[in-house]
Amino acid sequence: xxxxxxxxxxxxxxxxxxxxxxxxxxxxxxxxxxxxxxxxxxxxxxxxxxxxxxxxxxxxxxxxxxxxxxxxxxxxxxxxxxxxxxxxxxxxxxxxxxxxxxxxxxxxxxxxxxxxxxxxxxxxxxxxxxxxxxxxxxxxxxxxxxxxxxxxxxxxxxxxxxxxxxxxxxxxxxxxxxxxxxxxxxxxxxxxxxxxxxxxxxxxxxxxxxxxxxxxxxxxxxxxxxxxxxxxxxxxxxxxxxxxxxxxxxxxxxxxxxxxxxxxxxxxxxxxxxxxxxxxxxxxxxxx
Numbered sequence: 001x002x003x004x005x006x007x008x009x010x011x012x013x014x015x016x017x018x019x020x021x022x023x024x025x026x027x028x029x030x031x032x033x034x035x036x037x038x039x040x041x042x043x044x045x046x047x048x049x050x051x052x053x054x055x056x057x058x059x060x061x062x063x064x065x066x067x068x069x070x071x072x073x074x075x076x077x078x079x080x081x082x083x084x085x086x087x088x089x090x091x092x093x094x095x096x097x098x099x100x101x102x103x104x105x106x107x108x109x110x111x112x113x114x115x116x117x118x119x120x121x122x123x124x125x126x127x128x129x130x131x132x133x134x135x136x137x138x139x140x141x142x143x144x145x146x147x148x149x150x151x152x153x154x155x156x157x158x159x160x161x162x163x164x165x166x167x168x169x170x171x172x173x174x175x176x177x178x179x180x181x182x183x184x185x186x187x188x189x190x191x192x193x194x195x196x197x198x199x200x201x202x203x204x205x206x207x208x209x210x211x212x213x214x215x216x217x218x219x220x221x222x223x224x225x226x227x228x229x230x231x232x233x234x235x236x237x238x239x240x241x242x243x244x245x246x247x248x249x250x251x252x253x254x255x256x257x258x259x260x261x262x263x264x265x266x267x268x269x270x271x272x273x274x275x276x277x278x279x280x281x282x283x284x285x286x287x288x
Contacts, residue, residue, distance in 0.1 A: 005233040010045040012236075023234060026180070029166055036230045040130065043235035044211055049277065051142035052237060056275055056286040059137040059144035060094045066135070072127050072153045076108040082121035087137060088101065093213050095136035095143055107134035107147075114243050114251050114261040114269040127153025130163055132271045136214065145210050145239050146287035147273040159247065159268055164198050166244040166270035169274060173240045174276055175224065177283040181232050187224020190242045200249035202269070205261065207239040210275055234280045241273030 008019035027037045044052065066079060067087045083106040087094045094105030096190070102118075108118035109132040117132075125131060134147035149163045169190045176189035190203045207220030218230050222242040245251075246269025254260040263269050277284045 005051040009040075010043075012046045014269075017178060018279065023054050026234060027231075029232055036231060038218070038233050038236060042209060042216070043233055044277075045235075046236050048142070048211060049237070052144065052275075053139060055092070055137050055139040055192035055287060056146075056288075058087070058090050058139050059135055059146055059275075061090065061197065062086050062135045062137060063133065063146060063148050064157050066133050066147070067150070069198070070125070070131075070133070070150050070152070072125055073127075074125055075121050076110070076117070076119040076123040076131075077121040078126070079108050080104045080106050083133075089247065090139075092139040095138050095145070096134075102168035107284075108132070109134070109260070109269070109271070111268055112204055112263045112266050114245070114263060115271060116259045116261050118257055119260055125152050126157055128159070129153075130155060130159050130268065130270060134179060134271070134273065142212070143214050144287060145186070145214075145273065145275050147241065147271055149272060150272050152180050156191060158193050159233060161197075162199065162244065162246050162268055162270045164217075165193070165274045169193050169222075169242045169244055170240060170272040170274065173242060174274065174283050174285065177232055177240065177276060177278060179234050179278055179280055179282065182224075182227050183218060183220060183229035184224035185226050185229075186240060187221045187229075188226045190222040190240075191224070194242070194244050200245045202245060202249055202251055205243060205252060207241045207273070209236070209238045211237045232278050237275065237277045239273055239275050241271055243271045245267060245269045 008016045035144040097105045129152040136145040173186045178184040209216030247265040250264035275286045
C-alpha cells in the first residue's frame with residue numbers, strides 16, 4: 001500500500017498507483033509469459049516526451065522549408081545548406097553532422113540510393129528524379145527524425161507509384177503500432193503491402209528508438225511476423241521508415257564514402273519516415 005502512494009518513477013507528479021503501476025504490472029505479466037518487453041529506459045517520461053515533441057516540431061519545419069525550395073537544377077549541397085541554416089536559426093542542431101564521421105547535416109538519397117546519401121555540389125537534381133530527404137534534429141538535448149520523398153519535374157508513373165505505395169507502407173506500419181501489439185505486426189503490415197505491389201523491402205536498415213539519443217533500442221524491422229517481437233508499450237518512441245525497392249531487396253554500401261547505400265540491381269528505392277509515440281489510445285505521429 002505504501003508503494004502505491006509513492007510518487008511515480010516517471011516524474012509525472014502522480015502517485016505510482018495512479019500512473020505506471022498498471023502498465024508495469026502488465027509488462028511483468030507478459031515477461032513471465034516469455035514475451036519480449038521493453039526495458040524501463042525505453043519508456044519515455046512525460047518530461048522527455050515534451051522535449052521530444054519540441055524537437056519534432058522543428059524537424060517538421062525543416063522539411064517544410066526544404067519542400068518550399070527543392071527544384072530541378074539545384075544541387076543536393078544546396079539542400080544541405082537549407083537544412084543547416086534553418087536548423088541553426090531555430091536554436092537546434094542537425095543530428096547527422098559529425099555523427100560517426102558523417103560530413104553533412106542531412107541525408108539526400110536520389111533514385112537508386114536507398115539511404116545515407118551525402119549531399120554534394122556535384123549532384124544536380126534532374127527532371128524525373130525521386131529524392132529522399134532525411135532530417136534529424138537535436139533541440140535542447142532531445143532528438144527527432146523524419147524523412148520525405150520529393151519528385152522532381154516530370155516523374156514517370158512507375159517511379160511515382162513507388163513513392164506513393166511506400167508512403168502507404170509507412171502509414172500501414174504506423175496503424176499496426178498499437179499499444180500492446182508487437183514489433184512484428186509493424187513489419188508484417190509494411191511488407192505485406194509492399195509485396196502485394198511487387199516491391200521488395202530492405203532489411204539491413206530499419207527504424208529505431210529515438211528521443212534521448214539519435215539511435216536507441218528497439219530496432220524496427222520492416223519485415224516481420226504478426227504477434228512476434230517486442231511488445232509495444234505506451235511511452236515508447238521510435239521511427240518507422242520503410243525502404244522499399246522496385247527491384248530486389250539486395251543493397252550495398254558505396255566503398256568510396258562508406259555511407260551511401262544503393263540497390264544492388266540499380267532499381268529505384270523510396271523511403272518515408274515518421275517518429276511516433278505509443279500512447280494508450282494508439283500511435284501518435286510526432287513529426288506530422
